[in-house]
Amino acid sequence: MKLRIDEDLIVYETGNLKLNQLETDIHSYLKKGDLIIDSFLIDGVEIFEEPYQHIQNNLQKIQLVEVKCKRKEVFVRELIISLHEYVDRALPEIEELSEQFYKGFSNQSWDQVIQLVEGLVWINQTLVFIVGNGYLENEFSSVNLTTAISAFEDALGVQDFVLAGDVLQYEMIPLFQTIKSSIEMKVFGAENHEFN
Template sequence: MQLNIFGQTFDYRNDRSELEAMFQKIFSMIDEADRQLSHLVIDGVEVYDDFETYVEERIDFIRTIDVVAVTIEQYIQDVLQTMHSYLMRALPEIERIIDEFYQTPSEDAWMRFEQMLEGIQWIDQALYWLTEHPKHSLDRQALARIRETLAEQLRQLLEAVEAGDAILIADLIQYEIKPLWKEMTEHVQTNVVN
């Protein structure tokens, strides 16, 4: 298989024993170029996470791996734009979840609630990366505060789930999560626009 990175091509055998060396090459070249890994394009398919597993599961058939690395500034903008887009799409969905949990939540409502929790986890990871990364001008203290608040609300939400209290879940989403969601949307929008 061919690895294409920064205009250079490296050949590797389609063998699991080659993977560690290949990924070391990718990460060392990205680090040396002071870039951030955005994603891999593997035989035309864009892969944004869990690269190693994706490659390992398809090792026998992969022909090309193109590495897409961007500047830290571009990566931050991409993260903020993705977060903003997600938050904007999620707000109406949160309203539906609240309404349904104040009644008797259906199986579909529970699935959408689960998706909301997955979104919260992704936001938490993004906020962690943004607060820990020194190469941007964002207000790290504000991001850290939002992340701490989100973690506390998530803890309360999980306690309500364990107790099976749909009304408490709806209250927490309505009065805790939703206002924080709106605050995050405004904070992110300010940084995406600027």
């Protein structure tokens, strides 16, 4: 098996290779350059979840593991830009969904709810990662997304659609606005609210 990490190549004897050795080599490389894994390809196929489990399950068959890395600050900046773009696009959708809860709920509304919940999970994980790695101040952790998510799920659980609309209108939208404006002010500067 071969391991390519960016431009470095390590060749292992397949019969003696242990997953632990591969993981150690990858983590050592990442630590040297303050890097983070950007993508993980196994025999040319990008693996998005549990790459080490995939390797363990197919250790004897895999020919090439490719790990593409990015400098952590570049990765985080791109993540913050993605977060801002998502929040900016989601705000009008949340406002519309809130109105749908007040006017009458449809099957199309459920599709939007599912997309919203998936987005909320991603936002929450993203904020935890960004703040946890010290790239933004702790004020982002005070954006209590978890409480708003829980209140929204509770309202849906008892099919109180007016309450669900209220949670979106009076908790989610202000939280999204806070996230958006905080990113604009702290990261991109008060004078530059447009970024590419």
